Amino acid sequence: MKVKRVVGRIFVYLFLIIAFVVSVFPFYWMITGMTNTAVDVIKGKMTFGSHLIDNFKVLFTTYNIKRIFFNSIKISVLTTVGTLIISSMAAYGFEVYSSKAREKTYAAIMLSMMVPFAALMIPLFKLIVKFHLINTHAGLILTSLASVFIIFFFRQSFKSFPKDIIQAARVDGAGEFKIFTSIVMPSMKSTYAAAAIYAFMTSWNSYLWPLIVLQTDKQKTMTLLISSMSSAYFPEYGVIMAAIVLATLPMIIIFFTLQNYFVQGMTGSIKQ
Amino acid sequence: MKKRMLSILLVMVLAVSLLAGCGKKETSSNQEQQQQPQAPAEKTGKITIWAWDPNFNIAIMNEAKERYQKENPKVEFEIVEMAKADVEQKLHTMLQSGVKDGLPDIVLIEDYNAQKYLQSYPGAFADLTGKIDHSKFANYKVSLMTLDGKVYGVPFDSGVSGFFYRTDYLAQAGYKPEDLNNITWDKFIEIGKKVKAKTGKAMLGFGLDDGGLMRIMLQSAGQWYFDKDGNVTVANNEALKEAVATYKKIVDAGIIKKTSGWNEWVAAFNKGDTASVVTGVWIVGSVKAEASQSGKWAVAPTPKLNVSGSVNASNLGGSSWYVLENGKSKDIAIDFLNKIYAGDNDFYQKILVDRGAVGTYMPAQGGEAYSKEDAFFGNQKVYTDFSGWIGNIPAVNYGLYTYEADAAIMAVMPDVYSGKLTVDAALKKAEDQLKNQIGK
Numbered sequence: 001m002k003v004k005r006v007v008g009r010i011f012v013y014l015f016l017i018i019a020f021v022v023s024v025f026p027f028y029w030m031i032t033g034m035t036n037t038a039v040d041v042i043k044g045k046m047t048f049g050s051h052l053i054d055n056f057k058v059l060f061t062t063y064n065i066k067r068i069f070f071n072s073i074k075i076s077v078l079t080t081v082g083t084l085i086i087s088s089m090a091a092y093g094f095e096v097y098s099s100k101a102r103e104k105t106y107a108a109i110m111l112s113m114m115v116p117f118a119a120l121m122i123p124l125f126k127l128i129v130k131f132h133l134i135n136t137h138a139g140l141i142l143t144s145l146a147s148v149f150i151i152f153f154f155r156q157s158f159k160s161f162p163k164d165i166i167q168a169a170r171v172d173g174a175g176e177f178k179i180f181t182s183i184v185m186p187s188m189k190s191t192y193a194a195a196a197i198y199a200f201m202t203s204w205n206s207y208l209w210p211l212i213v214l215q216t217d218k219q220k221t222m223t224l225l226i227s228s229m230s231s232a233y234f235p236e237y238g239v240i241m242a243a244i245v246l247a248t249l250p251m252i253i254i255f256f257t258l259q260n261y262f263v264q265g266m267t268g269s270i271k272q
Numbered sequence: 273m274k275k276r277m278l279s280i281l282l283v284m285v286l287a288v289s290l291l292a293g294c295g296k297k298e299t300s301s302n303q304e305q306q307q308q309p310q311a312p313a314e315k316t317g318k319i320t321i322w323a324w325d326p327n328f329n330i331a332i333m334n335e336a337k338e339r340y341q342k343e344n345p346k347v348e349f350e351i352v353e354m355a356k357a358d359v360e361q362k363l364h365t366m367l368q369s370g371v372k373d374g375l376p377d378i379v380l381i382e383d384y385n386a387q388k389y390l391q392s393y394p395g396a397f398a399d400l401t402g403k404i405d406h407s408k409f410a411n412y413k414v415s416l417m418t419l420d421g422k423v424y425g426v427p428f429d430s431g432v433s434g435f436f437y438r439t440d441y442l443a444q445a446g447y448k449p450e451d452l453n454n455i456t457w458d459k460f461i462e463i464g465k466k467v468k469a470k471t472g473k474a475m476l477g478f479g480l481d482d483g484g485l486m487r488i489m490l491q492s493a494g495q496w497y498f499d500k501d502g503n504v505t506v507a508n509n510e511a512l513k514e515a516v517a518t519y520k521k522i523v524d525a526g527i528i529k530k531t532s533g534w535n536e537w538v539a540a541f542n543k544g545d546t547a548s549v550v551t552g553v554w555i556v557g558s559v560k561a562e563a564s565q566s567g568k569w570a571v572a573p574t575p576k577l578n579v580s581g582s583v584n585a586s587n588l589g590g591s592s593w594y595v596l597e598n599g600k601s602k603d604i605a606i607d608f609l610n611k612i613y614a615g616d617n618d619f620y621q622k623i624l625v626d627r628g629a630v631g632t633y634m635p636a637q638g639g640e641a642y643s644k645e646d647a648f649f650g651n652q653k654v655y656t657d658f659s660g661w662i663g664n665i666p667a668v669n670y671g672l673y674t675y676e677a678d679a680a681i682m683a684v685m686p687d688v689y690s691g692k693l694t695v696d697a698a699l700k701k702a703e704d705q706l707k708n709q710i711g712k
Contacts, residue, residue, distance in 0.1 A: 039561045042539045062326060122369045129371045211358050212365050215320075215374050216350055224354065231355035232325040234557035 030248070033241035041237035055238040059246075062239075063225060064217065069246060072204060072222040075137050076250075079203040080196055082145045088192070090146065091154030092180055096166065106155075113148045117208065125212055135215035144203060150195050157191040158184070193261030200254055222247040317601040318348040319608060322363070323380035324356040328429075328554075329591070332623045336612040339619055343611070347604055356382065367393045377599035378609065380428070382591045383416050384674040387502075389594070390419045391672060397424045398595040403606050404614045410632040412667040417592055424594060426609045427632040431552035431590035432662045433488050435460075435572040436559060438473075439650060441547040445470040452572040454584045457489070457518045460575045464527030467547045475547050477540030478528035480685065483678035484588055485550060489515040491668055492586035493577050497678075497706075498671030504710075506677065506703035507696070514577045516681070516688060516695050523689050550574060552588035553658050556628045559648075566648045573661060585664035590632075630658055637662070673710050680706040 033041045036049035059065055094106050124143060133139035161184060169179045185192070207223045214220055226247060229240045255262070323329040330353050337349045354362065359379065366375055367389075381389055390397060399422045400406075406414045406423050413427035437452065445467040452463070464475030478485075490496055493511035498504060506512060522528060529546055531537040540546045542562040549555065559569060573584035593613065595605050612619055613633065620636030623629040625644075636642070637659035645651040671677075680702045687693040693701065 037561075039542055042535050043543055044539065122365060125365060126369050126371060129369075129373050134374045208361075211354070212362060215352065217352055224358070227355040227358055228324060228353045229326060231357070233328050233554040234561065236327070 027248075030241050030244055033237060034245050036238050036241075038235065038237045038239075041241065051238055052242075055236075055242040058236065058239045059242050063229075063243075065225070065243070065246070067218065068220050068222060068225050071137065071220060072247075073250065075140055075210075075221060076200050076203040078137075079141050079144050080199040082141060083147050083150055083199040084192055084195055086145050087147050087150040088154045088185075088188075088195070089180070091151045092158055092184065094151070095155050095158040095161075096163075109148055110152065121208070121212060124209075128213060134213060135219055136213075137219065139213045140203075140206075140210055143209065144206070147199065147202070150199060153195055153198070154191065157188060161188070190261040190264035193258045194264075197254060197258055197262055201251060204251060314346055315344045315604055315607065316346040317604045318350060319378060319601050319605050320350045320352065320376040320599070321378045321380075322352050322354060322359050322376045324354055324359055326353055327557075328627055328629060329380055332627055332629055335623060335626070336608075336619060339616060340608050340612055344604075347608070352376070360385070363389070367396050372598045375596050375599050377596060377601045377605040379594050379596065380591050381425070381594050382589070383413070383431075384589075384670050386417050386425065386592065386594075387419065387670060388672045390417070390424055396597055398597045398602055398606065400424060400426065400595065400606065404610050408614065408634055410634060410662050410665065412587065412665045413590070413592065413632045415667040416670050417594075425592040426594075426613050428592045428613065429554070429590050430630045430632045430658075430662055431554060431588045432630060432658050432665060433550065433552050433574045433586045433588050434654075434658060434661070435548060435550050435574055436541075436555065437548035437570060437572065438544075438565075438568050439570050440568050441467055441471050441473055445547075449570055449572070454573050455575050456578055457575045458521075458578060461518075461521055461525045461527065464522075464547075465525055468527050471547065473547050474529035474540075474545060475527040476522065476529070477531045477537045477546045477549065478522065479531050479533070479537060480523070480689065481532075481682045482537070483682050486512075486515050486519065486681065487674075487678070488550065488574060488586045488588050489518060489577050491666060492574060492584070493579050493582040494666030494668060496668040496670060497674065497681075498669055500669050502669060502671050504677070504703060504707055506681070506706060507700045509699070511577060511579050511582065512681075512699065513695050514579050516685075516699065518577065519685065520688050520695075552590070553630050554589065554628070556654075560628075567650050569649050570652050571649060571654050571657060573657075581666075583664055583666060585661040585666075587665050624655060630655065630662070632662060634663070673706070676709055677702075677706050680709065 029046075032046060032048055034055060035052040036045055037051050037054075040049055040051075094102060128134055128139045128143070131139075133142065165183060166179055169183055174183070205223060206221075207227070210221050211224055211227075214224065222243070226240065226243050229235070229243060321333055323333060330351060333349075333351050337351065341347060341349075359381075363379060363381075401421075401423045404423070404426055406427075409427040410430065413430070414423060417423055417425035417427070435452065435455075439449070442452065442463075445463070447463060447466075455463070460475075467473060467475050490511055493514075495505070495509055495511035497506055497509075497512070529540050531540050538558050541549050541559065542565075544565065549559070559565075574586045576582040576584045593609055595602060595609070599605060613631075617636045617639055620631045620633055621639045621641035623631070624641045631637075642655040642659055643653055644655070646654050681699070683705065684693065684698040684702045688695060688698045
C-alpha cells in the first residue's frame with residue numbers, strides 16, 4: 001500500500017518537474033539572453049554573460065523605449081477599464097432584462113466571434129480613417145472596447161447571481177444603475193479580476209491592429225518595437241531579449257497580483 | 273429616474289472625452305505640421321519613410337536625412353521603423369483599402385517582391401523614369417523595378433554574393449586562395465570533401481529546406497523560376513535542373529553541417545564549425561561579429577553552375593526605395609532620393625564604412641572606402657572585389673511569386689535527396705504545384 005503511494009508520488013513529481021522545466025525554460029533563456037551578446041545568443045550560450053548593462057544601454061539609447069513602454073501601458077489600462085465597464089454592462093443587460101429579441105441579438109453577437117479579424121481589417125481601417133483616428137491610440141482603444149468574449153464571460157457569471165437580490169433592491173427603491181454599481185459589481189469582484197487579466201493581456205499582446213493603425217514611431221507599442229528589432233541582416237538578440245523582458249514584466253505583475261481572484265473568477269464568483 | 277439618467281450620461285461623457293482626449297492631441301499636432309511650412313522657393317514639407325532593420329536601412333536613412341537637411345533645413349523627416357513583414361502587411365492593407373491618409377512618401381521593398389507590388393497596384397507608385405538617372409545603377413537592379421518600360425524605384429543595397437571561406441581551414445586542406453577563384457560548384461564539392469577529410473570540418477552550413485543558395489545558383493546563370501515575360505519556367509529550366517542536382521550532390525558528398533533556420537546557420541560559422549559560407553555581402557556583419565576569427569576569413573567569387581551562360585557572380589536579397597504616387601510630399605521625396613541616393617558619392621562611402629552597406633550606385637564604387645583593405649579578411653580589399661562582381665550579375669525577372677516558387681521546389685527536395693524522384697520528375701511536380709497555387 002505504502003509502496004504504491006510512493007511510486008505514485010514519484011510519477012506525479014516527475015511529471016510536474018517536466019512541466020516545470022518546459023514552462024520555465026523560455027524565461028530562463030530570455031533572462032540569460034539579455035546578459036549576452038548577439039553572437040553568444042546565436043551560438044546557444046546558456047549561462048549568464050556580462051553584457052546586461054550594454055544591452056540595456058543600447059535599448060535605451062537607440063529606441064525611445066520609455067515612450068513606447070508608456071504607450072503600451074496607457075493603451076492597455078484604458079482598454080481594460082473601458083472593456084470591463086462596457087462589456088459587463090452589456091452582459092448584465094442581456095442577463096437581467098428580457099425581451100423577445102434578446103436571445104437572437106445575443107446569438108448574433110456571439111456569431112461575430114467566428115469572423116476572423118483579417119476579414120474585418122480593411123473595412124475597419126477605412127472606418128478609422130473616416131473618423132480621423134488613424135495614428136491615434138483612441139483608434140486602438142475604441143475598437144476593442146466591446147469584447148464579445150468578455151460579454152459572454154460576464155453573462156455566464158451573472159447567470160449565477162441570485163435574481164432575488166435584484167428584486168429586493170428594486171423593492172427598496174434602488175435604481176437600476178445603483179443596483180448594478182453597488183450590489184452586483186462588488187459581489188462579482190473576482191469575475192472582474194479575471195476579465196481584467198484577460199482584457200489586459202489581449203490588449204498588451206495585440207499586434208496586427210496596432211500595426212495597421214499606428215503610423216509613427218512615437219505612437220508605437222512594445223509588440224511593434226520587438227517585431228521591428230528582429231527584422232535585420234544582423235539582429236541584436238541580446239538587446240531584443242532585454243526588450244522582451246521589459247515587455248513581460250507588466251503581465252507577470254498583473255497576473256501575480258490578481259492570481260487568487262483569477263482562479264475564483266474562472267470557477268464562478270458566487271458561491272451558492 | 274432623472275438622476276439615474278444623468279449619472280449614466282455623465283459617465284459616458286467622461287469615458288468619451290477621455291478617449292477623445294488621447295486622439296485629439298496627435299491630430300492637432302499633425303495639422304500644425306502641415307500648416308507651418310509656407311515659405312516660398314525653399315523646399316518645405318515632411319517626408320514619411322517606412323523601412324526595417326534598425327542598424328542598416330534605418331541608420332542609413334538617418335544619415336541620408338542629415339545630409340539632405342543641410343541643404344534643405346525646412347524639410348522634415350518621419351522615419352518609421354517596422355519589421356519587414358510589417359511594412360508589407362501595412363502597405364497591402366493601405367493600398368487595398370484605397371485610403372490615401374497615412375500613406376508614406378517613401379517605402380522600402382524587398383527586390384524579390386517588387387513586381388508583386390508594381391503589378392498588383394498599378395498607379396500606386398510614382399514613375400521615376402527620367403527623374404532619376406538609372407544608368408548609373410547596376411543593371412540587374414534597375415531591371416527588377418522596371419514594368420512596361422517604366423522604372424519605378426531607386427535601387428538601394430546589393431545582395432551581391434560571395435564565397436566566404438576560412439583561410440586557415442582551406443590551407444590545412446592544401447588550398448591556396450588562387451585555387452578558389454572562379455570555380456564551379458563541382459569543384460567546390462571536391463574541395464569540400466578534401467576539407468572534410470583533412471580538418472574534419474564541414475564545408476557549408478546548409479538548411480535542407482532553404483532555397484537561398486538555389487536562387488544564387490539560378491541567378492548566376494541568368495535564369496529564374498520565371499522567364500522574361502513572367503511565365504513559370506520550372507520544369508524546363510536547364511539551370512534549375514543543374515541547381516537541384518547540385519543541391520543533391522552537396523548533400524550526398526557529406527560536406528555539410530545541417531542547420532535549420534537562420535540562427536543555426538549563422539551559429540555554424542560563428543562557432544567555426546564550417547569552412548565557408550556562400551551568400552550575400554550583407555552577411556559580413558554577422559561574420560565579423562565573431563571577432564576571434566579576425567584575419568582568418570577571405571572572399572572569393574561565387575562558384576558557377578555547369579551550364580552555359582553561368583558566371584561567377586550572383587545576388588541574394590537586397591531592397592530598393594519606392595515613392596508613393598499619392599504620398600503628401602511626393603516631389604520632395606523624389607528630389608531627396610535623387611540628391612542623396614543617386615548623386616552623393618560621399619554618402620555611399622560613409623554607409624559602407626559605418627554600416628557595411630554595399631550600394632548599387634556605380635559611380636560611388638571607385639571611392640576610397642571601397643578600396644580599403646580589411647584586416648578581418650586578411651587585408652583583402654573585399655569591397656573592391658564585390659563591386660567588381662556587382663557589374664557582372666545577370667539581370668533576371670524575379671516575377672511575382674519568387675517565394676511561392678521557392679516553397680514549391682523546397683517541398684519536393686526531400687524526395688530528390690532520398691532518390692525517390694528524379695530531378696525532372698521533381699521539377700515537374702513542383703511546377704504543377706506552383707501553377708496550381710498561383711492560378712496559371
